Amino acid sequence: MDTEATTPRLTAGDDSPPRGDSGRTAGRDAVSIRLPAVSAYLSILRTAVAGLAARLDFTLDEIEDLRIAIDEACATLLVRAIPGTDLECEFVLTDQAMDITVTAVTIDGRVPEQHTFSWAVLTALAGHVEASSGDDGQVTIRLVKRRGVSS
């Protein structure tokens, strides 16, 4: 808790002002949150995802699924996250879907395996899941939840 990197920061992308009923801009809005890679901060992401999903008119079922999904995705990453680093989370909102990416700097840069229980859970909750690795141990999990698709 001693560097400025540990302060949660909330930024909204897309400079154009909001319009329309839902207060969303036409097309594609992006919201990113950066917070310490510590599980204590996950509640902020849960709240954020619920609020954003509500803006997209997701149903209660879908909202609760997303809340659990982001928890599961982050928990998967946090296990291998290097202490003192940040978790980066980006939510991209389109008319029909929420596209979420969470990225952490991990000790081994290993991408989560697809035949695990956790992966099955994420797939059931979000619909589409993928994982990738970047430089310096960065691992990203991407969840895409479409609106109005049951299960």
Next chain:
Amino acid sequence: MSSTAPDVARQPLDRSQAKQLLVVLAELPADSVERQQLRDSLVRMHLPLVEHLARRFRNRGEPLDDLVQVATIGLIKSVDRFDPERGVEFSTYATPTIVGEIKRHFRDRGWAIRVPRRLQELKLSLSAAAGELSQRNGRSPTVKELAGYLELTEEEIIEGLESANAYSAVSLNAPEGGDDDSHSVVDTLGSEDESLEGVEYRESLKPLLEQLPPREKKILLLRFFGNMTQSQIAQEVGISQMHVSRLLARTLSQLREGLLVEE
């Protein structure tokens, strides 16, 4: 000696038999063993009525198990107070008493849990509204729909959802009697278990799943491997969708911890 208390518990409710037994019960002295046994049998015979009535209140934010329990208290009171000479059907007599117990439970809970009253009421009305709208629309409602229905802002709905998740953390940790569920769970789990086949660390997962209470296991498998939505599961299990969500989140974190230990 105890021959007057036949084992009727497992048989379907037979009204004329129940009627007869109630007459016998009324004649037995209050402190006799036979009366005690007969009373127990009568209570067990009428448990389907209790469950039926409890189910009518299931979408209001309280676990069905709890509702069945308080409703059973109402049934016991009814058995004790029933006067066969009045010529009223027992079920007609018992229903208002049982429903009264359930309603009282909802009132009492309001004070038992230390959550600001406003949030607690919000949580209850949200849960009820979600159930109602789901039924009406055939799908889970959106926040906007809930806000319109309850005449609240979307902000308030989201706040209510948050507090609903937080609020049960304490009461959910209490042990849950899940015996009633076990039969139906056994019935449904076979096929769900097969769907777990593709999952790699099934071997380390299996013992953890075994340890889960039957209801939690059922909910987990139905959601993640049975392709059912939270609302559908809520209906199937007889609890609110919000309760399903909390149980899912909690069960997952338990499994996560368990699997970490395994690694």
